[in-house]
Amino acid sequence: MKKFLLASSLIALFSLPLWGAEQTVTLDVPGMTCAACPITVKTALNRVEGVRDVNVSFERREARVTFEDTQTSATTLIEATANVGYPSTLKQSATDQK
Secondary structure, three states: OHHHHHHHHHHHHHOHHHHOOEEEEEEEOOOOOOOOHHHHHHHHHHOOOOEEEEEEEOOOOEEEEEEEOOOOOHHHHHHHHHHOOOOOEEEEEHHHHO
């Protein structure tokens, strides 16, 4: 019985990163100046591990990104857009909207 409890505890401890939550953020991307820009931004964000969904609006100059918070972060998403020439800032997260 002790071995079972020990094994269960170890499994629970090491699987904590698997218990992450999905998070959604909105990034301001003011540098998008043409209709092709959102394609580049969307491609860069989709290449980030943990990203589940990306919607980029050229008209609003923003990107709404849903991601697994144990695999990436808003900071990494901001870096991804900057690395392809479109610096962005955090506009809003799903927790801000509630």
